[in-house]
Amino acid sequence: xxxxxxxxxxxxxxxxxxxxxxxxxxxxxxxxxxxxxxxxxxxxxxxxxxxxxxxxxxxxxxxxxxxxxxxxxxxxxxxxxxxxxxxxxxxxxxxxxxxxxxxxxxxxxxxxxxxxxxxxxxxxxxxxxxxxxxxxxxxxxxxxxxxxxxxxxxxxxxxxxxxxxxxxxxxxxxxxxxxxxxxxxxxxxxxxxxxxxxxxxxxxxxxxxxxxxxxxxxxxxxxxxxxxxxxxxxxxxxxxxxxxxxxxxxxxxxxxxxxxxxxxxxxxxxxxxxxxxxxxxxxxxxxxxxxxxxxxxxxxxxxxxxxxxxxxxxxxxxx
Numbered sequence: 001x002x003x004x005x006x007x008x009x010x011x012x013x014x015x016x017x018x019x020x021x022x023x024x025x026x027x028x029x030x031x032x033x034x035x036x037x038x039x040x041x042x043x044x045x046x047x048x049x050x051x052x053x054x055x056x057x058x059x060x061x062x063x064x065x066x067x068x069x070x071x072x073x074x075x076x077x078x079x080x081x082x083x084x085x086x087x088x089x090x091x092x093x094x095x096x097x098x099x100x101x102x103x104x105x106x107x108x109x110x111x112x113x114x115x116x117x118x119x120x121x122x123x124x125x126x127x128x129x130x131x132x133x134x135x136x137x138x139x140x141x142x143x144x145x146x147x148x149x150x151x152x153x154x155x156x157x158x159x160x161x162x163x164x165x166x167x168x169x170x171x172x173x174x175x176x177x178x179x180x181x182x183x184x185x186x187x188x189x190x191x192x193x194x195x196x197x198x199x200x201x202x203x204x205x206x207x208x209x210x211x212x213x214x215x216x217x218x219x220x221x222x223x224x225x226x227x228x229x230x231x232x233x234x235x236x237x238x239x240x241x242x243x244x245x246x247x248x249x250x251x252x253x254x255x256x257x258x259x260x261x262x263x264x265x266x267x268x269x270x271x272x273x274x275x276x277x278x279x280x281x282x283x284x285x286x287x288x289x290x291x292x293x294x295x296x297x298x299x300x301x302x303x304x305x306x307x308x309x310x311x312x313x314x315x316x317x318x319x
Contacts, residue, residue, distance in 0.1 A: 037310040039289040041302060042259040043070070044279045048090055051281035054258075055099065061319055062269055063277050064253060066102035066138060067094070070282035071109040077118060080111045084122040088129055095133030102165075103130065104138040104278065107150055112142075120153045127161035134163075136188065138229075141167040143196050144174075144203070151178060155185060162186035165227070169194030170214040171203045179217055188227035190255065191217055193234070211237055215244075222249050229276065231255040235264060247273040260292070262318035277319065 036046075044051040048069070055065045069086050087110070091103055103126075110126075111118030123139070130137050139154050141147065154166045165188035168175050172194060182189055193214060194203060204210045214237065221228040230246070232238065233256055246252055253274035256265045269275040280288060293299045 034307050035289065036285070038302075038304075038306045039285040040310065041306055041315065042257065042280070042288060042292050043285050044258060044281045046281065046283050046285070048086070048093065048281060051090075051279055052093060052097070052099075055101070055279055056097070058277050058279075058319060059099070059101070063265075063275055063319065064101060066104045066255065066276055066278045068104040068140075068278070068280045069109075070280050070284040070288055072106040072142065072284075072287070073108045073113050074110070075113045077111070077114050080109070080114055080118060080122065084110045084126065087126055091126065091129050091133060091135055094135055100134040102136040102138050102276070104140055106140045106142055107153060108142055108146065112146060112149060112153075116149045116153060119149075120156060123153060123157050123164070124160070127157055127164050131161050131163050137161075137164045138188070138190055139164065139166045141169050141192070141194075144172060144198050147172070147174070147178075151182070154182075154187070158185040158187045165190060165229075167192060167231075168217075169196075169203075170217055171205075171210055172198065173202060173204070175217070179220065183221065183224055183226050188229055189221060190229040190231050191221070192231045211240075215240065218246055218252075219244075222246060222252065225249075225251050227251045229253050229255045231278075233257070233261050233264070235261075238264070238268070242268075247271075250274075257292075259315045262315055266319055 044054040051067055055067060058065050067090060069083065069090060071083055074080050074083060087103060087105060094101060094103070107119045107123065110122040127137055139150060141150060151166070154164065158164050158166075166182060166185075167190040168179055168182065170191060170193050179189070191214065193206070193210060204213065211234070214232070218228060218230060218241065228251060230241065230252060238254070241247060247254060247268070253276050254265065254268055255276040255278055258277050258279045265275050265277065
């Protein structure tokens with residue numbers, strides 16, 4: 001018998017990538033609404049208006065926000081077009097509300113899984129629209145097999161639109177080189193540890209060495225005054241960065257996912273630091289929910305509680 005916790009984590013990660021399982025959930029009149037109750041702890045809702053409402057509430061409390069329409073690995077060009085159009089609608093609605101915040105997305109949601117040229121074309125269109133409204137775009141990072149294409153597309157667009165930023169994963173060995181190149185681009189860099197399962201020959205596992213590497217990257221960015229979003233929920237790492245006074249730099253912000261450690265982010269905001277909440281919406285929440293449960297299996301207890309008593313999954317009062 002193996003470790004039950006590891007088995008649960010592996011099962012959840014497998015379920016997240018299982019298209020048949022996702023289809024079964026979406027088609028089930030019984031299972032879909034039950035799991036949606038659990039998902040609402042981590043998403044702003046299924047519709048754009050729900051996300052905008054939550055964003056406005058958080059902004060009124062002094063947070064910055066990043067909004068994303070959930071989706072990735074879209075392999076149909078027509079579906080990529082629909083996703084790109086949804087992001088355009090989101091940008092236009094934010095613009096009409098003078099909401100000069102951030103919109104985030106995976107390039108594989110808007111064309112990369114079809115071909116890189118389609119992703120580039122769609123990103124250019126989004127960047128142009130966002131630039132008109134003073135909105136920042138943040139390109140997410142995906143599996144290492146896509147890294148070259150993502151960085152190449154980003155570099156081409158960022159020379160024309162400085163309002164576009166990019167995410168880098170500290171656990172990849174190649175990031176030592178990538179971050180030095182990306183610092184030559186004007187866009188903000190979002191730094192994450194890296195959530196994807198990668199082989200040991202290309203990435204570090206979670207460790208003290210990875211924490212030190214993360215801190216080193218933040219320091220490099222601060223030294224050249226490059227805009228950086230510190231995207232982590234690691235409280236020990238956050239305490240160390242606070243001790244080093246990283247958060248006092250005007251080019252630095254702390255970013256956390258909606259529903260994950262709102263207490264911690266609230267306490268940091270109350271100290272006067274720039275704090276951002278990453279809000280997601282849409283109907284492709286199945287993968288996202290599985291990842292939130294897999295990264296911290298005790299969240300399964302919360303999921304059961306939310307299914308029985310959905311009112312407890314409303315996080316807005318915790319910020």
